[in-house]
Amino acid sequence: MRLPWRVWLSVISAALVATPSVIQADHGYTSWANVLEHFLVALVVLWIAYSVLATVIAWYELEGMVRRRQARQAAMEQAQQAAPRTPQS
Numbered sequence: 280m281r282l283p284w285r286v287w288l289s290v291i292s293a294a295l296v297a298t299p300s301v302i303q304a305d306h307g308y309t310s311w312a313n314v315l316e317h318f319l320v321a322l323v324v325l326w327i328a329y330s331v332l333a334t335v336i337a338w339y340e341l342e343g344m345v346r347r348r349q350a351r352q353a354a355m356e357q358a359q360q361a362a363p364r365t366p367q368s
Contacts, residue, residue, distance in 0.1 A: 285329055293321035 297318040303309045 289322055289325045289329070292325055293318050296321035 297314055300309060300314040300317045304311050304314050
C-alpha cells in the first residue's frame, strides 16, 4: 500500500521537529517519552495546518467552479438571444 505524500511529509517534518528531543534523550537529559510527546504534538499541528490549507484550496476551487459555471451560463444565454428564431407550427 502506497502512502500519500502528505503522510510522508508529516512524518518527516515531525521527526525533524522531535530531533532536538532525541539528542537530549540520547545524552540522558530528558526521557524518551518527551521525544514521543514532541513527535505527536508536531504531527497534530501539521495535520491541522494541512486541514486548513486543504479547506482554503477547496474553497478557491469551488469559487472558480462557480465563476466558470456562471460564465458558461451567460454565454449560453447570449447565444440563445443571438440565434435567429424560427416560427414553430
